[in-house]
Amino acid sequence: QKEVEQDPGPLSVPEGAIVSLNCTYSNSAFQYFMWYRQYSRKGPELLMYTYSSGNKEDGRFTAQVDKSSKYISLFIRDSQPSDSATYLCSGGYNKLIFGAGTRLAVHP
Amino acid sequence: GAVVSQHPSRVICKSGTSVKIECRSLDFQATTMFWYRQFPKQSLMLMATSNEGSKATYEQGVEKDKFLINHASLTLSTLTVTSAHPEDSSFYICSAGQNSGNTIYFGEGSWLTVV
Numbered sequence: 001q002k003e004v005e006q007d008p009g010p011l012s013v014p015e016g017a018i019v020s021l022n023c024t025y026s027n028s029a030f031q032y033f034m035w036y037r038q039y040s041r042k043g044p045e046l047l048m049y050t051y052s053s054g055n056k057e058d059g060r061f062t063a064q065v066d067k068s069s070k071y072i073s074l075f076i077r078d079s080q081p082s083d084s085a086t087y088l089c090s091g092g093y094n095k096l097i098f099g100a101g102t103r104l105a106v107h108p
Numbered sequence: 109g110a111v112v113s114q115h116p117s118r119v120i121c122k123s124g125t126s127v128k129i130e131c132r133s134l135d136f137q138a139t140t141m142f143w144y145r146q147f148p149k150q151s152l153m154l155m156a157t158s159n160e161g162s163k164a165t166y167e168q169g170v171e172k173d174k175f176l177i178n179h180a181s182l183t184l185s186t187l188t189v190t191s192a193h194p195e196d197s198s199f200y201i202c203s204a205g206q207n208s209g210n211t212i213y214f215g216e217g218s219w220l221t222v223v
Contacts, residue, residue, distance in 0.1 A: 006151075034212065043114070043201050043217035044152070088151060095142060096203070096212060100151045 003027050006089050006099025015108050019076040023089035023099045026070065030091035033065050035074045038086045038101065047087075048074065079106045111135045112204050114215030121192055121222055128188045129218045131202030137182035138204035142212070143175075146199040158185040192222040 006023040036044035048063035064073040086101040113132045144152040157165040164177035176188040205212040
């Protein structure tokens with residue numbers, strides 16, 4: 001079993017839709033969780049950082065962590081074509097472990 | 109702006125030669141840096157954790173003699189791919205954090221092509 005499981009997609013949504021991206025993890029020692037966005041042939045870009053359980057909101061993005069169920073979520077409101085990218089979830093305590101990444105396509 | 113800089117962004121080398129990739133933290137001192145490899149359409153695979161002033165910690169299956177990591181200062185870590193082979197062609201990415209638990213930022217990545 002991978003430490004971080006993430007559906008690779010692809011996920012295709014119309015512009016303006018609410019996008020829900022999800023991951024599960026198995027290591028209960030994970031303390032912090034991050035979501036990265038990666039455009040094709042580019043390095044990952046940090047989107048959201050969450051420590052322990054709870055919600056965090058930044059503009060159109062909301063990250064949720066439920067440590068009791070080991071579930072990580074990223075919500076994107078009013079999705080835009082520019083949001084089309086691969087989204088990587090990650091968790092860790094002294095190093096980050098990444099999910100496989102979900103490819104998202106937002107079409108006009 | 110970028111807080112972690114990686115150089116070179118692209119490099120082509122001949123099979124059997126060695127190539128060095130640099131990772132620099134620009135706005136902070138990084139006690140820990142991480143090196144990842146990413147094959148096309150695959151996720152980031154952690155290769156090793158680089159600790160300033162001490163030996164790197166390699167993940168299972170990563171050859172430490174092939175992928176030499178040096179973290180000689182708080183702002184610079186280098187990855188040297190020795191005796192490169194075509195199967196080493198990949199996207200290598202570094203990341204840096206100030207200490208455990210803090211936000212980790214990634215470099216822009218380095219495309220290595222071994223011909």
